[in-house]
Amino acid sequence: MKPPVAQLAYLSFGVSKLDDWERFAVEVLGLQISERFDDGFDLRLDSHQRRFRIRQSSADDLQLIGWQAADSDSFNALQKRLEKSGAQPQLASESLRQERGVERLLLFHDPAGIACELALGHQSAAEDFESTQVPGGFVGEELGLGHLVVTSRDQAKSEAFYQETLGFGFSDRIACEIYGFDVNLAFFHTNKRHHSLAVGGRLEKNIHHFLLEAQNMDEVGRAYDRCIKARLPIMNTLGRHPNDQMFSFYAMTPSGFQFEFGWGGRIIEPATHRPDAFDRISDWGHHPPIVLAPRRKS
Ligand SMILES: [Fe+2]
Known part of the structure; x- marks a missing residue:
């Protein structure tokens, strides 16, 4: 179904x-x-x-x-x-x-x-999409606009709501400790995009980040350059996640929540997808700025 x-x-x-x-x-x-x-x-x-x-x-x-x-x-x-x-x-x-x-x-x-x-239903635009910065465009259309990670007050309640009431498919879970923080993220899909939503425990804001996925890998590098040029804080360096296999980086929006800019996200088959569990956020990269800061002499 x-x-x-x-x-x-x-x-x-x-x-x-x-x-x-x-x-x-x-x-x-x-x-x-x-x-x-x-x-x-x-x-x-x-x-x-x-x-x-x-x-x-x-x-x-x-x-x-x-x-x-x-x-x-x-x-x-x-x-x-x-x-x-x-x-x-x-x-x-x-x-x-x-x-x-x-x-x-x-x-x-x-x-x-x-x-x-x-x-x-939805309203279609009268003209073709055209980006001044991302000429190859984004992965959207029937896969949706990207994904987002939201807060939960009661993790089990939120997970049950999205899975049982809204009928989302459970993609997988990442549970680990990273830089002193306990992470427990549940990922859900509604189509072939590996996840459209993740529920991420109690957060300061409603949202941790939203993702935009470019059609070409080089667009990720170009977006990274634009962030540095615009002096937007890079929150996680380039890296790849083990579950959705997204090649991406994270930076801060002007509103104090983050965005992820990526390429190469995993496509799944919802009817046959089998959930997995991961003990790490990233296979490589996605380091926070604290790792990049010069070490102080003691
Ligand atoms: Fe993400």
């Missing part, structure tokens, strides 16, 4: 520094502004009209996750499952549904209190 959620459709970020975000999104990440509003702008990375909603806010955090239902039967089934789970889903107002450009729209919260939307 195919997962009832087809893909990660859009994310909303509430940001305090709108001008910084525009420069960052367009000139560093290579995204394209699809529409401007009084309080922000929408961004695209493929044929979808909006993959990111960036809006003025003091939150500097993820404010909304948008999931796209596989079809109308899946939408109905998910609505029933959300009602049964106690999540109290609400159908969106007509004006909000139109604003999102979708056929149907359901609003709910995940167990950590993060606002989520389930959309049926």
Whole structure:
């Protein structure tokens, strides 16, 4: 049976520094502004009209996750499952549904209190995607916009919600200690992308990072160069993860949460995928800045 959620459709970020975000999104990440509003702008990375909603806010955090239902039967089934789970889903107002450009729209919260939307359909952009910085473009379309790692208040509750209520497939788990921190990450897929979501324990913000995946490896190196030139803090050097095999680096957004810029993420077959467990975050690389700092003489 195919997962009832087809893909990660859009994310909303509430940001305090709108001008910084525009420069960052367009000139560093290579995204394209699809529409401007009084309080922000929408961004695209493929044929979808909006993959990111960036809006003025003091939150500097993820404010909304948008999931796209596989079809109308899946939408109905998910609505029933959300009602049964106690999540109290609400159908969106007509004006909000139109604003999102979708056929149907359901609003709910995940167990950590993060606002989520389930959309049926999506709005396509009138013109082809064109990036000034990433000419080869991004891996998107039916694989969704990328992935994100979110907070949980109760890890078991969040994992059960995404797996049992929303019907995500369990990809694998990474549990280890790294630089004195205990890490326990559960990874979930909704399509052939190895994961669209990971639940990462109690975090300071709703989000730890979101990922953009370029079509070409050299785009990762070029994005790394752009971060250094823009003096964005690099949070993890180039490296490769053992589970999704993403070749990537991490840096800081202007809102104090991170992004991952990668290439070569693993494609899985959801029907036959067998979950695994890993005792390391990375096969190589992904070192934090503390490792790069000169050692002090004692
Ligand atoms: Fe990631």
